[in-house]
Amino acid sequence: MPIYDTIVVGLGGAGSSAAYYLAQSGASVLGLEQFGPAHPHGSSHGRSRIYRTAYFEGAAYVPLVQRAQRLWRDLEAATGERIIRQTGGLVIGRPDCPTVRGAQATATECHLTHTLLSGDDARQRFPQFGLRDDEVALWDPDAGVLFPETCIRTYAALAVDRGAELHYGERVAGWDISGDEAIVRTRRAEYRSRSLVITSGAWTSQLVSDLRLPLEIERQFMLWFPPRDRDAVSPERMPVFVWDRGTEAETYGIPDFGDGVKVGSWHGRVASTPETADRVLRDDEAGPVRSFVEASLKPLIPRETESVSCLYTNAPDHNFLLGLHPEHPEVVLVSACSGHGFKFTSVVGEVATRLVHHEETGFDLRLFDPGRFRRTA
Numbered sequence: 152m153p154i155y156d157t158i159v160v161g162l163g164g165a166g167s168s169a170a171y172y173l174a175q176s177g178a179s180v181l182g183l184e185q186f187g188p189a190h191p192h193g194s195s196h197g198r199s200r201i202y203r204t205a206y207f208e209g210a211a212y213v214p215l216v217q218r219a220q221r222l223w224r225d226l227e228a229a230t231g232e233r234i235i236r237q238t239g240g241l242v243i244g245r246p247d248c249p250t251v252r253g254a255q256a257t258a259t260e261c262h263l264t265h266t267l268l269s270g271d272d273a274r275q276r277f278p279q280f281g282l283r284d285d286e287v288a289l290w291d292p293d294a295g296v297l298f299p300e301t302c303i304r305t306y307a308a309l310a311v312d313r314g315a316e317l318h319y320g321e322r323v324a325g326w327d328i329s330g331d332e333a334i335v336r337t338r339r340a341e342y343r344s345r346s347l348v349i350t351s352g353a354w355t356s357q358l359v360s361d362l363r364l365p366l367e368i369e370r371q372f373m374l375w376f377p378p379r380d381r382d383a384v385s386p387e388r389m390p391v392f393v394w395d396r397g398t399e400a401e402t403y404g405i406p407d408f409g410d411g412v413k414v415g416s417w418h419g420r421v422a423s424t425p426e427t428a429d430r431v432l433r434d435d436e437a438g439p440v441r442s443f444v445e446a447s448l449k450p451l452i453p454r455e456t457e458s459v460s461c462l463y464t465n466a467p468d469h470n471f472l473l474g475l476h477p478e479h480p481e482v483v484l485v486s487a488c489s490g491h492g493f494k495f496t497s498v499v500g501e502v503a504t505r506l507v508h509h510e511e512t513g514f515d516l517r518l519f520d521p522g523r524f525r526r527t528a
């Protein structure tokens with residue numbers, strides 16, 4: 152059995168990208184994934200994801216998101232696959248709500264192109280959206296849609312082209328560090344490597360139990376609504392949006408790519424585990440989303456044609472995990488989720504590669520330090 156340079160545990164959004172950038176850097180890579188490629192049991196399925204630049208979560212994310220967008224465009228250019236589609240984006244809500252205020256503060260601080268539209272201006276320019284008179288919309292032209300299953304498959308294929316060995320249907324049962332080697336156990340074999348990248352999404356607390364990470368798994372839903380007016384909700388005319396109505400959960404949406412407009416709500420759903428998550432949408436959960444669609448998105452029929460469950464891995468501060476294991480410098484921990492991580496998975500793979508090689512990443516990663524919870528515990 153060879154000793155690999157790096158083993159990547161979990162080949163979803165972040166793991167497929169890490170496998171590629173590691174293999175591209177010349178490392179010998181083994182990737183282990185418990186399910187199949189681009190499967191629907193974790194956090195990266197559902198055919199579309201929003202990317203946006205006026206990041207209301209904070210200006211610290213902007214350099215990462217800008218690099219991520221560059222990498223997604225490069226991936227599309229290199230392969231001809233449909234990876235990214237720029238539609239522009241709206242952040243809608245009252246001017247003083249945290250979402251609009253946060254997006255505007257970041258856009259101003261980072262000198263991003265943006266426009267704050269009054270309710271009237273927004274309704275005129277984007278008649279699909281029924282803004283209330285006391286709401287405004289921040290226009291982020293540099294926002295759009297990623298196609299996650301294609302992103303994952305494309306990175307995985309490129310990783311294999313560069314010599315990575317990717318094993319699907321092989322669950323990692325545990326790992327240890329012995330001397331300067333990582334030992335990774337599955338039912339099939341025991342593998343050895345000089346470094347380890349753990350990109351195991353909703354299963355991260357289980358796989359890194361020594362750190363007692365306070366990650367909470369939240370089961371969420373995406374719903375697809377059919378258009379009354381297909382043209383009005385096409386990606387040529389309808390931007391992606393995040394809408395803060397002052398309720399517990401913001402609502403977001405993605406224009407129609409032929410299967411209806413995807414609408415979901417952000418947080419405020421059921422805490423769960425990957426094993427016990429109830430995959431069936433209840434009527435009392437769908438009800439508020441249908442009412443929102445009926446009140447605010449007139450070109451849609453407010454009855455979903457499809458709903459799919461998905462898992463968030465939430466950190467208490469809703470920031471990512473991206474850095475070295477506090478006790479094992481040969482282990483890189485990555486959980487770019489808290490419900491907003493897919494857009495970053497390209498750059499996260501690149502950063503994880505630099506961390507493995509103990510190189511400068513070029514980013515300030517203090518916000519994402521996996522050891523931060525021990526300090527605050």
Ligand SMILES: Cc1cc2nc3c(=O)[nH]c(=O)nc-3n(C[C@H](O)[C@H](O)[C@H](O)COP(=O)(O)OP(=O)(O)OC[C@H]3O[C@@H](n4cnc5c(N)ncnc54)[C@H](O)[C@@H]3O)c2cc1C
Binds near residue numbers: 192354372415
């Ligand atoms: C409904 C929903 C909507 C979202 N919308 C957006 C959005 O619009 N924009 C955005 O940027 N983000 C969004 N997100 C968040 C984003 O999708 C996630 O942050 C991102 O997909 C997380 O990627 P990941 O690689 O961490 O997890 P995953 O892609 O789930 O990958 C983890 C992988 O590890 C594997 N694994 C786990 N344990 C083991 C083991 N023991 N052995 C082997 N393999 C293992 C899993 O099977 C899985 O494939 C959304 C998430 C959801 C659920």
